[in-house]
Structures are given as structure tokens and as C-alpha cells.
Amino acid sequence: MGDSECPLSWSPDSTKLVYRFAIAKKAGDDPRNGMYCVDVDAGKIERLTKGVGGMPAWQPKVNEFK
Amino acid sequence: MRKPGRCIQAILMGLIFLEVDAAAQEASTPKLADGDERELDSILKRLKDQDIGVREKAEEALAAFIVNDARAARVDALCREFDLDCKERVKRVTRGFRVKKQGRIAFGGPDKITLINADGGDMKAISTGIPDGGNGMSRLSWSPDARKIAFQTGDLYVVDVAEEKTANLTTGTKISGKLSYYGFAEPLKPSWSPDGKKLLVEADGLHVVDVEGRGVTRLEESVTWHSGWGPRSPQWSPDGKRVLFMGYSRRNRYDLCVYEMEKGQTTNLTFDHATIDDSHRYQASWSPDGSEIVFVGRGDGHFGLCVISADGKKARNLTERTKGDGKGSEQQPMWSPDGRRIVFRGRRPEASLLSFRHRSGRQEREAPARGNG
Numbered sequence: 001m002g003d004s005e006c007p008l009s010w011s012p013d014s015t016k017l018v019y020r021f022a023i024a025k026k027a028g029d030d031p032r033n034g035m036y037c038v039d040v041d042a043g044k045i046e047r048l049t050k051g052v053g054g055m056p057a058w059q060p061k062v063n064e065f066k
Numbered sequence: 067m068r069k070p071g072r073c074i075q076a077i078l079m080g081l082i083f084l085e086v087d088a089a090a091q092e093a094s095t096p097k098l099a100d101g102d103e104r105e106l107d108s109i110l111k112r113l114k115d116q117d118i119g120v121r122e123k124a125e126e127a128l129a130a131f132i133v134n135d136a137r138a139a140r141v142d143a144l145c146r147e148f149d150l151d152c153k154e155r156v157k158r159v160t161r162g163f164r165v166k167k168q169g170r171i172a173f174g175g176p177d178k179i180t181l182i183n184a185d186g187g188d189m190k191a192i193s194t195g196i197p198d199g200g201n202g203m204s205r206l207s208w209s210p211d212a213r214k215i216a217f218q219t220g221d222l223y224v225v226d227v228a229e230e231k232t233a234n235l236t237t238g239t240k241i242s243g244k245l246s247y248y249g250f251a252e253p254l255k256p257s258w259s260p261d262g263k264k265l266l267v268e269a270d271g272l273h274v275v276d277v278e279g280r281g282v283t284r285l286e287e288s289v290t291w292h293s294g295w296g297p298r299s300p301q302w303s304p305d306g307k308r309v310l311f312m313g314y315s316r317r318n319r320y321d322l323c324v325y326e327m328e329k330g331q332t333t334n335l336t337f338d339h340a341t342i343d344d345s346h347r348y349q350a351s352w353s354p355d356g357s358e359i360v361f362v363g364r365g366d367g368h369f370g371l372c373v374i375s376a377d378g379k380k381a382r383n384l385t386e387r388t389k390g391d392g393k394g395s396e397q398q399p400m401w402s403p404d405g406r407r408i409v410f411r412g413r414r415p416e417a418s419l420l421s422f423r424h425r426s427g428r429q430e431r432e433a434p435a436r437g438n439g
Contacts, residue, residue, distance in 0.1 A: 008398060008400050008409060008411070009171070010400065010402050010403050010409075011169075011184065011403075012169065012403055013403070013404075014402040014403045014404040014406065014407070016184065017409060018171055018184075019411075020173070035171075035173065037184060037186075040402075040407070040422060046185075046186070047186075048171070048182060048184075048185075048186035049173075049182070049186065054173045054174030054175060054203055054204055054206060055173060055174065055204060055205065055206055056171050056172065056173045056206075057171070057172045057173070057206040057207060057208055057215070058169075058170075058171050058208075059169050059170045059171070059172065059208050059212050060208050060210060060212050061169075061212075061403075
């Protein structure tokens with residue numbers, strides 16, 4: 001049971017979200033596989049990469065200098 | 067007699083060229099406004115102070131000072147006269163500025179980590195020099211200062227993004243992602259401490275790993291579990307004082323537990339909670355302010371999302387229970403960094419939606435979990 005790898009990552013300003021979409025097929029990768037970015041308020045989805053890849057991680061906002 | 071003269075002349079010429087070169091470089095960097103120049107001069111002088119406390123404060127001041135390219139370039143030009151140690155410290159701060167500015171997305175490949183901009187452009191590969199053994203790099207996690215990325219390929223690694231140097235943090239320790247865990251590789255699932263100095267991992271118990279390689283501390287004495295099912299998925303609270311994890315309780319299910327780092331005590335948040343009387347509870351996520359936790363509750367084949375206060379006193383269902391047949395079952399909830407929303411998705415990718423809810427539970431938006439490409 002349990003805790004599967006979470007493929008979602010928020011942008012530091014909370015306006016976007018990036019995720020990996022991957023389906024394994026015997027005949028090869030699904031053509032929809034890739035990394036996508038969702039603009040949360042606009043509802044717009046943009047494809048960033050094609051193919052299978054690892055879990056995305058959005059660089060955090062650095063504020064320790066303040 | 068003429069040869070030594072030529073040598074001296076050559077040396078002098080060399081010095082002159084160096085001098086001209088340095089002067090030319092400084093001249094090519096426009097000066098800042100007078101007030102900014104004075105502030106920068108004061109900071110750079112303090113960077114060379116004998117007192118380490120003064121130097122550390124000066125580094126912080128320098129980091130706060132660098133808010134644009136012009137200031138970063140000016141600092142870079144002026145620090146040429148510094149000694150190596152001072153130069154390295156300035157580099158560290160300015161590198162942080164450049165990394166901060168980029169705001170990039172990282173993902174793992176077979177033997178490298180790739181960085182791209184949010185628009186998909188400016189792709190850059192960081193070689194880790196680690197053969198993946200066919201498993202690929204997973205669990206990528208940025209350090210809070212955005213300079214390092216932790217990942218696992220079996221063992222636990224940290225790569226310095228700017229310097230492209232990778233360190234194996236499991237070498238020489240008793241933890242290893244390669245150990246058997248009921249027939250599976252160890253999950254590890256590294257979680258950064260808010261100060262960026264440690265990583266929490268799950269490896270036959272919960273461990274705190276020092277990022278600089280100064281050792282591993284096991285939390286097992288204070289964490290109870292039963293039937294051989296170990297504590298899972300540890301996450302540091304936003305204030306770094308608590309650790310959230312899934313603990314296998316006497317009710318033969320996973321419950322949400324919080325370990326207090328200072329007290330060394332564990333509290334089971336969901337053991338007796340009537341509001342969320344399900345079986346397993348998992349895939350938990352702290353709210354950014356550390357006041358609440360969202361998680362998946364499962365019981366009788368039904369899934370739903372619940373929110374519980376960090377002290378375990380208040381709990382509520384965020385979504386209605388749905389049958390866990392793969393369609394519409396809610397999974398992987400994550401709080402947005404501003405704490406306003408929770409996103410989650412269905413179990414089966416082709417049927418799933420990304421759903422955004424206000425933290426109160428109000429439905430805000432849904433989007434298919436893929437694009438049109």
C-alpha cells in the first residue's frame with residue numbers, strides 16, 4: 001500500500017504547477033507523454049517536454065537573504 | 067647583464083598588463099549610485115574582518131544588496147582584489163543570486179539532471195557522474211536555498227547545481243537505498259530541513275542525514291511501529307521542529323504521526339479520530355504555515371481527502387468519499403506554497419483530473435492532467 005511518488009510540483013508563487021504525464025506501452029511511449037505546465041488561474045496547459053522523464057521539481061523561492 | 071634587465075622588464079610588463087587588465091575590467095563595470103557604492107564598500111570591508119560573526123553578517127548584507135544584474139556585476143568586479151577565501155565567499159553569494167533569478171524546473175534523466183525554464187526553454191544538463199543502474203534519478207528535491215538538489219538512484223545524493231559536484235550521502239553509513247525492504251529498494255524519499263543542513267529519509271526507520279557528511283542520526287527510539295511495517299514518508303514541518311510521518315499503529319493501519327524533535331515524543335494524530343474513521347491514512351502534506359495537514363484517507367475501498375490540524379484536535383473531510391476504482395479517486399494532495407489551494411489528482415493517469423480546491427474545501431477548478439500535445 002502506500003505512498004507513490006508525487007509527480008506534481010508548484011511554482012514558488014503558486015500560480016503554476018508542473019507535472020509529469022507518463023503511460024508505458026509495449027509498442028513504445030504514449031505520444032502524450034511529457035512534462036506539462038498548468039497556469040492555475042488561466043486554466044492553460046502547456047507542454048514543456050516530450051517523452052518519459054523523471055519527476056519535476058520547481059526551484060524554490062529563495063528568501064533567506066532578507 | 068642585459069638578460070636580467072630584460073627579465074625585470076618582462077616581469078614589469080607582465081605586472082603592467084595585469085594592472086591594466088584589472089583596471090579595464092573594473093572600468094567596464096559601471097559604477098553604482100554614490101550611496102550604493104558606499105554601502106557596498108562598507109560590506110566588502112566587513113567581509114575581510116577577523117571576526118567570523120562580522121563576516122557572516124556581511125555575507126547576509128551582501129546577499130540582500132544584490133538585487134539586480136548591475137549590482138552583481140559590480141560586486142564581481144570589485145572582489146578581484148580579494149584573497150581566495152574572501153573571493154570564494156563572494157562567489158557563493160553571487161551564485162545564489164543567479165540561481166535565485168532563474169527559477170528553474172529540474173527533472174531527472176538516466177545519468178543527469180536537466181534544468182529548464184518555466185516556458186520549456188534554456189535547457190541545461192547537469193552531469194552527476196552516477197550510473198543510474200536502470201532505475202533513473204527520482205525524488206528530486208531542491209534545498210531551501212535553491213543551490214542544491216537531493217535525489218536518489220538507490221543511494222542518496224546531493225548535487226551542487228552551480229558547481230556540478232555530486233556527493234553520495236549514504237557512503238560509509240548504515241543506511242542505503244540498495245538494502246532490501248520487503249523485496250523492494252529502500253524508499254528514502256529525502257526531505258530537506260528548513261535550514262538546508264539536514265535530510266530526513268526513510269530507510270528501515272527514520273534517519274536524519276547531515277548534508278555535509280557529518281553523520282546520520284536515527285529517530286527510531288522515539289518512533290514506534292508494529293508488525294514490521296516501518297514508519298514511512300517523513301517530512302519536516304515548515305518550522306523544522308516537528309517531523310510528520312506515517313506510522314503503523316496497533317489498529318493495523320497507517321496513521322499520521324508527528325514527532326517533536328526537541329521533546330523526542332511522538333503523537334499519533336489520527337488514531338482515535340472519529341471524524342475521519344477510515345483505515346489507512348497516507349500521502350500527507352503540511353500546509354505552508356504548519357498549522358494543518360492534508361492527507362488521503364482510505365476505508366472500505368473508498369478514498370477521500372481529509373484535513374487535520376497539526377495538533378490533531380480538529381479534523382474535517384475535504385472531499386466526499388469516492389469508490390477506489392481508479393476513476394475519480396483522489397490522490398497525491400499538495401498544498402500550494404501560498405497556502406490558499408490544495409491540488410490533487412486521480413489514481414489512473416488517463417482518467418485523472420487535476421483538481422484545485424480552496425483550503426476550505428470549496429471547489430475552484432479542474433483541469434485534465436495532460437495537455438493537447
